[in-house]
Amino acid sequence: MDDHILEAHELEEGEALIPQADWFNRSETLQKLRKNKKFPTIWCSGCGIGVVMGALIRAIDHLGLSNDEVALVSGIGCTARMPVYMDFNTLHTTHGRALAFATGLKIARPDLKVIAIMGDGDALAIGGNHFIHAARRNLGITALVVNNAIYGMTGGQYSPTTPIGKRATTAPYGNIEPPFPICELAIAAGATYVARSTVYHALELDKFLAEAIAKDGFSVVEAVSYCHTTYGRLNRLGTAADMMRALKDNTIAQSAYERLAPEEQAANAKIVRGKFLDVERPQYTAAYAHLITRVQGGQP
Amino acid sequence: MTVQLMQGNEAIGWGAIAAGCRFYAGYPITPSTEIAEILSRELPKAGGKFIQMEDEIASMAAIIGARLGGLKSMTATSGPGFSLMQENIGYAAIAEIPCVVVDVQRLGPSTGQPTAPSQGDVMQARWGTHGDHPIIALAPISVRQAFDLTITAFDMAERYRTPVILLTDEVIGHMREPVELPDFSAIRTFEHEVTEPPEEYKAFRNTADGVPPLVPFGQGYRYHVTGLLHDEFGFPTQRMDEIDPWLERINTKLDKHLDEIALVAEDAQEGARVGLLSYGCTARAARHALKIARARGEKVDLLTLFTLWPFPEKQVEAFGERVDRVIVAEMNLGQLAYEVERVVGRKKVVRVTRANGEMVTPQMILDAMEG
Ligand SMILES: Cc1ncc(C[n+]2csc(CCOP(=O)(O)OP(=O)(O)O)c2C)c(N)n1
Ligand code: SF4
Ligand SMILES: [Mg+2]
Numbered sequence: 001m002d003d004h005i006l007e008a009h010e011l012e013e014g015e016a017l018i019p020q021a022d023w024f025n026r027s028e029t030l031q032k033l034r035k036n037k038k039f040p041t042i043w044c045s046g047c048g049i050g051v052v053m054g055a056l057i058r059a060i061d062h063l064g065l066s067n068d069e070v071a072l073v074s075g076i077g078c079t080a081r082m083p084v085y086m087d088f089n090t091l092h093t094t095h096g097r098a099l100a101f102a103t104g105l106k107i108a109r110p111d112l113k114v115i116a117i118m119g120d121g122d123a124l125a126i127g128g129n130h131f132i133h134a135a136r137r138n139l140g141i142t143a144l145v146v147n148n149a150i151y152g153m154t155g156g157q158y159s160p161t162t163p164i165g166k167r168a169t170t171a172p173y174g175n176i177e178p179p180f181p182i183c184e185l186a187i188a189a190g191a192t193y194v195a196r197s198t199v200y201h202a203l204e205l206d207k208f209l210a211e212a213i214a215k216d217g218f219s220v221v222e223a224v225s226y227c228h229t230t231y232g233r234l235n236r237l238g239t240a241a242d243m244m245r246a247l248k249d250n251t252i253a254q255s256a257y258e259r260l261a262p263e264e265q266a267a268n269a270k271i272v273r274g275k276f277l278d279v280e281r282p283q284y285t286a287a288y289a290h291l292i293t294r295v296q297g298g299q300p
Numbered sequence: 301m302t303v304q305l306m307q308g309n310e311a312i313g314w315g316a317i318a319a320g321c322r323f324y325a326g327y328p329i330t331p332s333t334e335i336a337e338i339l340s341r342e343l344p345k346a347g348g349k350f351i352q353m354e355d356e357i358a359s360m361a362a363i364i365g366a367r368l369g370g371l372k373s374m375t376a377t378s379g380p381g382f383s384l385m386q387e388n389i390g391y392a393a394i395a396e397i398p399c400v401v402v403d404v405q406r407l408g409p410s411t412g413q414p415t416a417p418s419q420g421d422v423m424q425a426r427w428g429t430h431g432d433h434p435i436i437a438l439a440p441i442s443v444r445q446a447f448d449l450t451i452t453a454f455d456m457a458e459r460y461r462t463p464v465i466l467l468t469d470e471v472i473g474h475m476r477e478p479v480e481l482p483d484f485s486a487i488r489t490f491e492h493e494v495t496e497p498p499e500e501y502k503a504f505r506n507t508a509d510g511v512p513p514l515v516p517f518g519q520g521y522r523y524h525v526t527g528l529l530h531d532e533f534g535f536p537t538q539r540m541d542e543i544d545p546w547l548e549r550i551n552t553k554l555d556k557h558l559d560e561i562a563l564v565a566e567d568a569q570e571g572a573r574v575g576l577l578s579y580g581c582t583a584r585a586a587r588h589a590l591k592i593a594r595a596r597g598e599k600v601d602l603l604t605l606f607t608l609w610p611f612p613e614k615q616v617e618a619f620g621e622r623v624d625r626v627i628v629a630e631m632n633l634g635q636l637a638y639e640v641e642r643v644v645g646r647k648k649v650v651r652v653t654r655a656n657g658e659m660v661t662p663q664m665i666l667d668a669m670e671g
Contacts, residue, residue, distance in 0.1 A: 037535055038315040039525075071517050075363070086537060090516035091368060092390055092526040092536075097361045100381050105363035105517065107349050108369025109322060112518050133354040270518065288349055 030143035033059045034065065034087045042081055046240025048199035048225030051104025052146050053082050055202055055223070056115070070113045073102040075127060077119035077153045078227075079146040096126030099134040102141050110285035111212055115142045120161040121151045124180050128160070133217045135189035139284040142212045142219045143191075145182055148227040166235045182222045188276050192217030194277040198224040200247035201273060208275060216283045224251070224271060303480045308446040308472040308536045309376075312402055313338030315450025316374050318484040321400070322348035323371040325362035327381060330414045331470040332404035335376040356381035364397045368525065370516035372454055372489070376402035378470075379421055380411060382428070382549065389463050390429030391527045392515065396504065396550065398457035398514070400450070403468040404473040405580075406658045414659030417470035419580055419631040423638075425465045426609045434554045436561060437465040437609040439580040443477040443530050449606065451487060456492040456561060460554060461511050467608060469631070471581035471659065473608040480526035498522070504530040506545045510553030554610050563614035569594070575601040575623035575668055577616070577640060579608060582629045589665035600669070611639045620644025627652055627668050629660050 043049050060070055070088040075078035076095035083090035089112070093101045098116040116134075118269045123131050123145045134141060150168060151157040158168035161179045168175060186194045193215040195208040205223055212219035226232060226243035237243050254274025257265065307312075314323070315334050324339040326332075333645065340350040340497055348371070353359040356377050363373035377385060383401045392399050400580045405421045407413040421428075425437040436456050440446040447466060453464040492513040503523040505512040515521040522536035531542040542560035554561060567590065583604045593600045605612055616639075620626055628637040629652040641649045652668045654660045 036533065067522060068518060068520050084526070087522055089368075089522055090524045091365070091517075092359065092524065092528070093364075094387055094527055096359065097388065100358035100361035102367035103351070103353070103358070104323065104325060104365025104367075104373065105369045106365075107351060107362075108366040108371040109516075109518050129354050130358055279329075288344075288485070292344045292347060292349075296347070 029061045044229045051199040052223045055205035056100045062210045073098045074117040075122035077122045079119035082117050099130040117144045120147045121159040124160040132189040134292045135191040138218045146223045146225050148225045150227050150231040152227040186220040191220045193219035195275040196222040197273045198247040303478050305480050308319050308443045309334035311447040312450045315447040318487045319371045319451040319454035322364035322373050323373040324350045325353050325359040326375045329378045329381045332378050334548045349417050356384035360385040363399045368517050374400040378404050378406045379408040384479045386428040390464040392435035395525050396461035405469040410543045413657045422635040437467045439467045439643045441583045444479045455489040504532045506549045552601045563606035564671045569599050572599040572601040573624045575626045577603045578629045579605040585660050585662050588662040616643045
């Protein structure tokens with residue numbers, strides 16, 4: 001634990017993380033969990049999704065948002081079960097449609113912090129169209145994509161982020177489809193905040209999530225995770241702890257990546273972590289509010 | 301307001317505004333598009349919001365999301381889009397989120413004939429989404445009634461916490477008739493009232509009348525909404541003692557209010573042995589046939605259904621008991637006729653059907669009366 005906290009500090013140089021001591025000990029943080037909901041979670045023990053839930057709670061808490069100011073919307077999948085455990089306004093929808101439901105909710109209540117929580121299949125296969133269009137509109141929603149490169153809930157079929165060559169229950173000879181790079185896709189589609197970290201780098205996730213939620217625009221945080229029970233087993237990647245360690249070993253902070261020589265960058269096979277975009281563009285609900293004022297003022 | 305020449309689709313747009321609809325999400329499709337065009341123009345004037353989504357799946361999802369955000373919401377489409385909406389219509393049914401879905405029917409299946417009328421979505425309106433679920437479908441027969449039933453649709457959606465399908469057709473949608481709309485400020489639709497404090501609120505409480513009040517998100521009443529089987533708090537459950545009462549409630553909540561939901565009009569004649577039964581645009585042909593037949597001295601009854609689902613069983617049964625034959629006229633190959641047969645008996649029913657994009661004519665109905 002300590003080791004990975006240090007690691008996160010070390011790698012994301014020059015950027016202050018949310019001070020750690022604060023979150024873990026604050027009872028407010030625990031109050032974001034649902035007391036009347038029966039725990040434990042449905043997740044396999046050792047799954048990375050719980051780390052993302054922790055990061056999300058700490059980020060919301062850090063921003064000082066009350067439980068009523070936040071709405072969590074999710075699709076279907078292991079990841080999408082996350083909202084039920086947290087004491088916000090929570091909407092667990094249909095597979096792939098979280099952002100479409102969230103669109104209506106955000107437009108109806110622009111003051112709510114709407115966070116869409118999706119798996120990689122949820123966000124990019126069945127929900128791919130909604131993802132690019134929500135980004136294009138720059139609707140003020142945070143899209144939190146937990147990328148475990150597999151369909152966890154249905155038992156390990158290949159997803160749009162499964163790397164080439166990896167096995168899945170529906171890719172018994174190895175996957176031949178190139179994966180989507182989530183962050184690059186989000187940037188191309190029009191998101192205004194885009195960052196990636198991993199469940200190993202939990203503190204970095206906290207920070208990115210806090211920034212993304214604070215952002216008045218379509219913000220995307222890709223949380224790279226793992227599914228040891230399906231993907232891990234099929235590809236002989238060891239235990240949950242082994243896969244967690246692999247996230248440490250096989251990722252590189254953007255700051256470190258930028259210091260590499262061009263030929264080293266070209267040869268880099270590690271996942272780059274960092275904040276890739278943070279720009280300002282008119283946010284959809286603000287633009288619509290402006291439109292209403294214009295129309296009601298009698299201007300064409 | 302003054303008398304205006306207006307299309308059915310326009311009347312639906314105005315009906316939505318009058319009913320307090322303040323959010324519309326949709327995807328353009330003939331013959332429904334005018335509804336979106338009108339609402340994109342009128343909603344911002346009323347402080348409401350319009351969005352053109354990337355498809356009909358998203359449109360349906362967005363109106364559910366907006367209703368949870370506190371805005372009365374609607375979408376409009378035609379057959380191909382209605383098929384795409386089925387996924388989240390089922391969601392609205394199980395999660396009990398009020399919303400209105402307009403289906404201006406065109407000839408199918410598939411792309412079919414985009415500009416030709418049809419009543420081919422009657423069964424889709426009832427059973428289009430998977431699983432047993434409650435649903436209301438209303439079918440107007442005129443431009444003015446398109447306005448009125450749009451308001452009724454919003455009222456019923458709220459009152460019973462259910463999706464309501466306004467099942468109209470290309471003829472009603474595009475036909476122009478002179479109408480005088482009422483003063484909107486006098487129009488009221490059902491509003492949810494919650495009496496319990498947030499700590500005691502259960503969004504899915506198994507109440508006696510079957511419909512617990514819905515408090516929008518962000519007002520201090522935090523709860524969970526899911527498409528999974530859930531308990532009274534909305535939490536997923538696999539416990540039969542929680543599932544059974546809930547399933548029982550949502551699948552009987554409309555039955556408890558059938559008298560208010562089942563809208564029909566009967567034009568009865570003493571001594572009639574033959575009855576005409578129809579709905580939507582075809583009901584206009586049935587009315588015409590009735591006039592001609594009565595002018596000839598024949599005795600005929602007419603039952604027009606404005607509520608198709610839940611099926612007005614009691615009214616149709618009573619109607620069937622009074623006559624020897626029931627002629628069911630519809631622009632499909634006999635979809636609602638199945639229900640009429642179930643209620644009045646197969647032998648009594650004569651089907652007048654057409655599914656080639658041409659309307660059922662009064663003559664076809666008169667011929668069936670003679671046959
Ligand atoms: C319309 C529809 N198609 C398929 C499914 C089955 N299904 C449930 S979850 C899932 C994939 C989940 O993968 P992902 O989104 O990556 O989430 P994870 O479980 O990995 O967190 C699928 C295909 C479904 N529920 N609905
Ligand atoms: S199946 Fe995989 S993703 Fe789902 S809970 Fe288990 S480990 Fe996590
Ligand atoms: Mg996944």
